[in-house]
Amino acid sequence: MSQLSVDGLALSDEQRLVRRSVREICESFDRAYWRERDASGEYPREFVDALAENGWLGALVPEEYGGAGMGTSEVVVMMDEIAAGGGGFSAAQAVHGGIYNSVPLVKYGSDEMKEALLPKVAAGEASIQAFGLTEPNAGSDSTSIETAAERDGDEWVVNGQKIWTSRVDVSDYLVLVARTTPKDDVEKKTRGISMFLVDLEAAYEQGGLEVEEIPKSASGFVHSFEMWFDDLRLPESALIGTEGEGFYQVLDGLNEERLVIAAECVGLGRLAIERGVAYANEREVFGRPIGQNQAIQHPLAEAYARVQAARQLTYDAADRADGAAEGERGSDDARAAIGARANVAKFLAAEACFAAADAAVQAHGGFGVAREYDVERYFREARLTRLVPITQQLALNYIGERVLGMPRSY
Structure with missing residues (x-):
């Protein structure tokens, strides 16, 4: 490097x-x-x-x-x-x-669940690559999920639909989020949601699960699926954590994961800049390397500055998140501070990597859309980072409401 x-x-x-x-x-x-x-x-x-x-x-x-x-x-x-x-x-x-x-599983799984599965995950013998949350009528508004899990004796019966669930084809297990209490029967819509561990092979054999891949233009080798659950029966032991508290369990640790997403964005930005600079130094037009031209040089330099700023912020926020004592991390103030840094980092990192990929494509001229130079893939991926795992607008909503103290907009 x-x-x-x-x-x-x-x-x-x-x-x-x-x-x-x-x-x-x-x-x-x-x-x-x-x-x-x-x-x-x-x-x-x-x-x-x-x-x-x-x-x-x-x-x-x-x-x-x-x-x-x-x-x-x-x-x-x-x-x-x-x-x-x-x-x-x-x-x-x-x-x-x-x-x-x-x-x-680490935070909320039963001792039996952890002892049976976590050593296999650590050894690479079993994978939990898939997480089923998003639905056709419940994207950013996760509390509106309609997939339901109802008790039937010592089993749960699951019915519903998920969409944009990635890596189902390479996963042994799925972490599934479903309603165990109807939304109309809870005081707060964040209540009555639970998490389950689904053995995918058993679900297919049972005939309670069907999946269909969603064709897409970005991250094409990481496949995403639509899933249909039809009277899928899960053992009572499949419940992860406390029934009805799944929404809060999903949120716990979400900020730390968002920082990791930000790191993936800055890594992509670094890669795009590296390829853009290499081409700008090699390609000659009018008898000199195109990197000598400020129209090529400045966008790459500006992108570098933005990527490094986002990277420093992301690393610092991760250190602070790890450094918070468990008691402090559970407080509202500590959670708000980590959340603010995580959302700022994700927003800035996604914007920075998009600018970097755009500058790399532009530096390549017509070859910027040629697959052999790779930067067109970086551009497609960089555009995706502004949408997942949350949109840039949702990150700004968090900052506007939780940091700046403005009225909730949704």
Whole structure:
């Protein structure tokens, strides 16, 4: 990597170890590998397997279950490096779920659930890549979900529909969010929602689950699906945590995950700038490299400044999130502070990586849309980061309401 990977960050010994180890893995997968995966839509199994074999999918699994027991500050470095290492935002997303979907089990799963599954996740022998929340009538408004889980003896019966559920095809388990109490029967619409662990193979065999892939133009090798649940029966033990408290369980840790998404954005921005600069230095027009022209140089330089600012903020916010004592983190003030930093980081990182990808495409001229130069993929991915996991507008809503004290807009 060039000087774009140095940037004067003050890293802990653990963070430096993560950066070095993950970078070594990424260097084994060149640009051609990612270009081929994007063209074919084939999931990068070799890359994910390499990370799993080295224990990285168990980054957030406690050491007592065979995991690395890391925190947000280390995972931020990991995902930044994966995105910057050539695979971009899509490569990070290929493993993001496998890392973060274990967190609900760590925090809320029963002892039996944790003992049975977490060691396998840490060893790469089982995956929880899929998280089922979004529905056709419940996108950003998660409290409006209609998928229902009703008790029937010692089982739960699930009916409903999910959409934009990613990595179902490469996952052994699904973390499912469903209503266990109808919205009309609760005092607050955030109540009555629960989380479940679904064994996907058992669900298919039972005939209670059907899936269909959603064709899309960005992150094409990370497949997304529509899911239909028809009287799917789950054992009582499939419940994760407390019945009716699932919405709050989803929110717990959401800010830390948002910081990791921001890191994936800045990693993509770093990658786009690196490719744009390399081409600008190599390509000659009118007898000189095009990078000598300020019309090419300045957009890349400005994008670099914005990416580095977002990166510094993201790393600092991750350190602060990890540094908060458990008692303090649970307070409203601490949660608000972490939430403010997480939403600012996600907003700025997404905007910065989009500007970087745009500058890289522009520097390439007509070749900016040629697949062989890769930057057109970076541009597609950068546009996606302004939509997922939350839109830029929702991040601004949080800042406007929770930080600036303005009236709620929705």
